Amino acid sequence: MTTPLDEMRNLAAGQGNEVSEVREIENRKSHTIPERKLTPQARWRARNPLATWxxxxxxxxxxRGIIERQACQICGDERTDAHHPDHHFPLRILWRCRLHHKQAEKELKLSMKCEAAS
Incomplete structure (x- = not known):
């Protein structure tokens, strides 16, 4: 029998049933409160349920100590953010300082625009 800790480790290793969990999240209903009354953060969460999850x-x-925060993989700064190149795998993380995280997000958005235009 697997424990929740084993399941999280399997997810980190890219094993498990991520697809069904992602489908559940993508199918969730957004907030019923009118969007204009929500804070910018709440609007973002409502529009991005997979990223929020x-x-x-x-x-x-x-x-829980399943993963540990690491230094930036580019410059070595200790103050880091978790960058997720693919939100379907929450524990596949690239540790980036704020500067390099912003650059990575910008590059990701640009590549998505280029793919959409093709």
């Missing part, structure tokens, strides 16, 4: 899973794994 991914961030929560990462925060939980950090808190």
């Amino acid at each position: 991914c961030h929560a899973a990462t925060a939980s794994a950090l808190k």
Whole structure:
């Protein structure tokens, strides 16, 4: 019998049933409150349920000690953010300082625009 800790480790290794979990998250209903009354953060969460789930899973794994925060993989700065190239795998993380994280997000958005234009 697998424990929740084993399941999280399997997810980190790219094993498990991520697809069904992602489908559940993508199918969730957004807030019923009119969008104009929501804060910018709440609007973002409502529009990005998969990313919200991914961030929560990462925060939980950090808190439980399943993963540990590391230094920036580019410059070595100790103050880092977790960058998720693919939100379907919440524990596949690239540790980046704020500067390099912003650059990575910008490059990711640009590549997505280029793919959409093709």
